[in-house]
Every structure is written in structure tokens, then in C-alpha cells.
Amino acid sequence: MTHRDLPTSSTASQTAISVLTALLEARTGQQIAAYRSWRLDTALKPLLRARKLDTLDQLVTQLLQGSDRQIGDSIVDALVNQETSFFRDxxxxxxxxxxxxxxxxxxxxxxxxxxxxxxxxxxxxxxxxxxxxxxxxxxxxxxxxxxxxxxxxxxxxxxxxxxxxxxxxxxxxxxxxxxxxxxxxxxxxxxxxxxxxxxxxxxxxxxxxxxxxxxxxxxxxxxxxxxxxxxxxxxxxxxxxxxxxxxxxxxxxxxxxxxxxxxxxxxxxxxxxxxxxxxxx
CATH class of the missing domain: 3.40.50.150 (Vaccinia Virus protein VP39)
Incomplete structure (x- = not known):
């Protein structure tokens, strides 16, 4: 999968999208399809609020600085699809x-x-x-x-x-x-x-x-x-x-x-x- 075809999120540059999707794939093997790239904004909004950040680019900057070891885990936890229910099927x-x-x-x-x-x-x-x-x-x-x-x-x-x-x-x-x-x-x-x-x-x-x-x-x-x-x-x-x-x-x-x-x-x-x-x- 390549990330250059992903549509730009409202709060993320193409570079930020590429970094975030690559992080998820490297950590879990999971991919975010192009038509679901809106999930970046939706899933990461609570993390942005918790860190008092305005954009995904700012979040990626913190990630790449490498000074906070927990930020990568927090991003992955937010992006992993956790849809589930009791006695499903x-x-x-x-x-x-x-x-x-x-x-x-x-x-x-x-x-x-x-x-x-x-x-x-x-x-x-x-x-x-x-x-x-x-x-x-x-x-x-x-x-x-x-x-x-x-x-x-x-x-x-x-x-x-x-x-x-x-x-x-x-x-x-x-x-x-x-x-x-x-x-x-x-x-x-x-x-x-x-x-x-x-x-x-x-x-x-x-x-x-x-x-x-x-x-x-x-x-x-x-x-x-x-x-x-x-x-x-x-x-x-x-x-x-x-x-x-x-x-x-x-x-x-x-x-x-x-x-x-x-x-x-x-x-x-x-x-x-x-x-x-x-x-x-």
C-alpha cells in the first residue's frame, strides 16, 4: 500500500498522514485504506485534546522528536479498530x-x-x-x-x-x-x-x-x-x-x-x- 493517494485530512498534511499510517502498519500490520483516511482525524481528536494540540501535524512533530516514548503507543491505541460487541454473530x-x-x-x-x-x-x-x-x-x-x-x-x-x-x-x-x-x-x-x-x-x-x-x-x-x-x-x-x-x-x-x-x-x-x-x- 502507498500513502500518496490518501486524501488530505482537514488537520493533517500529506506528510503527517504518511507518518501516522506508516506507524500503525509498522506496529500492528494494520492498514488504513484510502477511503478511510478520515479515521485519522476522528480517532486522534481525543489525543489532540489531551495534549492541547490543534493539528495532527503538531502531534507528528512530537512523535518524531522522540522525547516522549508513550506518544507512539497512544497513537496506535487510538487508531486500532476496536469495534466489538457481546455475542457478536x-x-x-x-x-x-x-x-x-x-x-x-x-x-x-x-x-x-x-x-x-x-x-x-x-x-x-x-x-x-x-x-x-x-x-x-x-x-x-x-x-x-x-x-x-x-x-x-x-x-x-x-x-x-x-x-x-x-x-x-x-x-x-x-x-x-x-x-x-x-x-x-x-x-x-x-x-x-x-x-x-x-x-x-x-x-x-x-x-x-x-x-x-x-x-x-x-x-x-x-x-x-x-x-x-x-x-x-x-x-x-x-x-x-x-x-x-x-x-x-x-x-x-x-x-x-x-x-x-x-x-x-x-x-x-x-x-x-x-x-x-x-x-x-
Whole structure:
């Protein structure tokens, strides 16, 4: 991707746009398409206010001076797309329950990795689903590990704190009351729910996956922001993190077809992907 075709933002020179988009891509592998360059202004306005700056050019000047080590992290945290909600694509969670049951038939405890967990709604949805299953059937809890490239997102995820708007996106009242307490206008996940998820910061492109191998990796609506070459690095890394027969779950608008040969559509679960049989050891 080149940046010279990006339209100029209202508060940024072409040079500032190039620096900011290059920083995001270098740190996370994510790209900002030309038609979405308006996100620079929108996403960075709070950071400009916090630093008492008027323009993105001033922000870039501070970045390039190199005297503030946190400014790069702050910029990346602001630009990373954190769109998420509880039980997003409900059918996926139904199939995940079936997939976990299949794993447990071998007498094993399932391991799930949420890669690109944002502020925690996805892993907490899994935790609620399987904790409720445990209450009704006595089935064991899968191990849930959640990672994200953004330090700020991980801090928020660990806090389990959500606004009224966030909590209502995907959660019925019964689950809000069962698993969350109110604090002012916010809703905070109960300690017993938070304890079911292990969070850690991780860059999918440059860092190693969490220790051990997983039965299921959820990487939904993350890879679509990466370049083709970067996806070529990430797919094999995810495949190596899966146990033989393990599955990758991507977003509704994503596919591995034409993207990689290390995964193929699952014959067991529609919309899931697994490594080819000949590639399994």
C-alpha cells in the first residue's frame, strides 16, 4: 500500500498522514485504506485534546522528536479498530459450543484463544456461555486466553467495565444482571466472570502466540485490516498454535480461500477453518 493517494485530512498534511499510517502498519500490520483516511482525524481528536494540540501535524512533530516514548503507543491505541460487541454473530457461539463438546469427548479440557479481543466482549461472551453450561450440566470450563495489540484495550478488558451502550449490545437483561454489577452508569463484570479469562498483550505479527496449543482460535474481523503479505505471516503462526484438528474462526466477511494454503474450510462446522489433513502431524 502507498500513502500518496490518501486524501488530505482537514488537520493533517500529506506528510503527517504518511507518518501516522506508516506507524500503525509498522506496529500492528494494520492498514488504513484510502477511503478511510478520515479515521485519522476522528480517532486522534481525543489525543489532540489531551495534549492541547490543534493539528495532527503538531502531534507528528512530537512523535518524531522522540522525547516522549508513550506518544507512539497512544497513537496506535487510538487508531486500532476496536469495534466489538457481546455475542457478536450468535450462530458462531452456537457452533463454538458444539465444537467444544466435540473436544471434550476425547476427555480433554478445551483451550480457546481469542486473538484480537479488543475490550473483552468476545472472551467474556464465551466465559458467560460456558459458565452457564457448567451450571446446568456440570460440564468443565474451557480455558480462555485473550490477546490484543493495544495496551489500552487490554487494560479495559481486564477491568471488565462497560458503558450502558456497550453492555446493551448483545446482552439480554438476564445476563446483565447475572454477570455484572452496576457502578454509577457503568456495568462491571463480576470477579468470578473475569477470573475465567486470561488476558495478555500480543502483537499478532511480531510476537509469539500464547504458550501451548489451542483447539479453537477466534480471530474475527482482524485479518481484514492486514496486507496480503502480512496475512501470509500470520496464518502459519495461527496454524502452528492449533492442535491437530483444531479450528480457526474468522469474521463473517472473511475467508482463507485465495489467502493461504495452511487452512481450508471445515467439513464439520460451516464458516470455520482447519488445517488440511495432510499437514497435521
Amino acid at each position: 450468535a450462530l458462531v457461539f452456537e457452533m463454538l459450543a458444539e465444537a467444544v463438546t466435540d473436544v471434550e469427548q476425547d476427555g480433554r479440557r478445551a483451550r480457546i484463544w481469542c486473538a484480537g479481543c479488543s475490550t473483552g466482549q468476545e472472551p467474556l461472551s464465551l466465559a458467560m456461555q460456558f459458565a452457564e453450561r457448567r451450571e446446568t450440566s456440570g460440564a468443565s470450563m474451557p480455558e480462555i486466553v485473550a490477546t490484543d495489540v493495544s495496551d489500552a484495550a487490554i487494560v479495559r478488558a481486564r477491568s471488565g467495565r462497560f458503558s450502558q451502550f456497550e453492555i446493551q449490545r448483545g446482552l439480554p437483561v438476564r445476563r446483565m444482571i447475572r454477570w455484572f454489577d452496576t457502578t454509577g452508569t457503568d456495568w462491571v463484570a463480576k470477579p468470578e466472570l473475569l477470573a475465567l479469562v486470561t488476558y495478555r498483550r500480543m502483537n499478532l505479527v511480531s510476537d509469539q502466540p500464547p504458550p501451548g496449543q489451542f483447539d479453537i482460535v477466534l480471530c474475527r474481523n482482524v485479518l481484514l485490516y492486514l496486507s496480503t503479505n502480512t496475512k501470509g505471516q500470520v496464518f502459519p503462526k495461527i496454524a502452528a498454535a492449533l492442535k491437530p484438528g483444531g479450528m480457526l474462526v474468522m469474521g463473517a466477511g472473511e475467508t482463507v480461500i485465495g489467502q493461504t494454503r495452511v487452512f481450508e474450510p471445515s467439513k464439520r462446522f460451516r464458516g470455520f477453518y482447519e488445517t488440511p489433513i495432510e499437514a497435521r502431524s
